Amino acid sequence: MSDQFGFDFADMAQPAYAELPLGGWLDPEYTTDEFNAIFERAALVLPALSGALAVLFGGALEVAKDEHAKMLEACERTGAYHLWRVDVPAEASLIEAFQAACIARECPVPGAEFKALTEKRMTVHAMYVPNLGSVVVHQWAADNIGIDYYPWRDSFFLPSYRDGRRVVKVPESVFAGTYCADKIAESNEGVASVPVFMHEGREYINDGGMSYGTYSECGGWAFCSMADWNGPTYSYRTQVKAWDEGRTERGDRRGLVVRVRGHLAVLTGETIFYDDNATGFHCASRDEEEGAVPEEEEWAEDEIPEEGIEA
Known part of the structure; x- marks a missing residue:
């Protein structure tokens, strides 16, 4: 399998993504x-x-x-x-x-x-x-x-990551067992190594979801290589800070740096995957089956991009 499988290629570089001024996503304060x-x-x-x-x-x-x-x-x-x-x-x-x-x-x-x-x-x-x-x-x-x-x-x-977000019905087994929001949260200032799931030839990262009765869904985030990302980058901690300061929309994971099969990748956009006839079946993620790399890794000194992970 190509090391670049699941990543955007050079001619598919992501469009520019920028933060708002401080407080842009927060309710204003007045006297x-x-x-x-x-x-x-x-x-x-x-x-x-x-x-x-x-x-x-x-x-x-x-x-x-x-x-x-x-x-x-x-x-x-x-x-x-x-x-x-x-x-x-x-x-x-x-x-x-x-x-x-x-x-x-x-x-x-x-x-x-x-x-x-x-x-x-x-x-x-x-x-x-x-x-x-x-x-x-x-x-x-x-x-x-x-x-x-x-x-x-x-x-x-305001323009939101939720605008035009796709909603796709799939069997729960497609994304079950790939939940990694805990790995991302525990990475703090580091870079989480995360599992992926695949749909129609594209890989996604399961950043969490919900289920009740026979309904189950997850937020699947597409990603690109670090080189193809055009915008600020974040660790888990600096992204939460950007939400708290209103520079980005709470829940917007765009710009988060993760590691997929040892490669640095950046989250680019979310698709909602759901199954309204879920059986509760869970399967191990591909990384778990193949033997995942450690959950959290600090930046290797020779891997830090010139701009670093910006807040």
């Missing part, structure tokens, strides 16, 4: 006066809406103001702070009308943005109205819906 000004500005935009949008955004704004008032009652606020989560109640008819408006991209306010995300177990519909804020509807089932309101443009509207 009490700034929050009050945000709510007043939002109220001025409401008359431009009508129908279900006016009712939903208007109700959301009132909930946000109530939550902010509770925060001030709970303790004295000095300096800037985060707003508590704004969970918006709404009847099914309002939610359906909002989802339809998102799909049709209909809003009378210039500059409005829309985004929808469909995954195996959840759909998300969101709308951002300038100076009024964002409403984001998560739906797991007909009777399991969560509505969030943010008086700003929420990070959901």
Whole structure:
């Protein structure tokens, strides 16, 4: 088998990947006066809406103001702070009308943005109205819906590793036994040696998943050689730091350096693999069968790329 099997070749170099400025993926912090000004500005935009949008955004704004008032009652606020989560109640008819408006991209306010995300177990519909804020509807089932309101443009509207993420049905045996999130977490500042699984001639790394009943899924991450990666690189610890600082999206593993069959590789993108008729069968990963190299290895001095593993 070629040493490069499962890796991208030189003419398939990955597109540029860059971090956002510090805090780019985090909710903003404001002072009490700034929050009050945000709510007043939002109220001025409401008359431009009508129908279900006016009712939903208007109700959301009132909930946000109530939550902010509770925060001030709970303790004295000095300096800037985060707003508590704004969970918006709404009847099914309002939610359906909002989802339809998102799909049709209909809003009378210039500059409005829309985004929808469909995954195996959840759909998300969101709308951002300038100076009024964002409403984001998560739906797991007909009777399991969560509505969030943010008086700003929420990070959901940023380009995400989840956008366009493929969802592929396979037998559970394809990915069973290859779980390696523990190896990655235990590597800390080092480089984890990880097993892989294969689907349609391409290898993936199983960074974890979930199962219940006969349903099982995992997040399978594609990877390329270090030489083909165009962007920052991370160890487990520096990647978590990037999430905490809001420079990258939490859960985004792109740029993580691992070792596959002794070769340095970089994670490039995720596919969700699932089996909705899983039997609970588990098999050893190929690396386990062949005799895996140690779970964690520090960088050999002559292997460290010139840019190193950047935070």
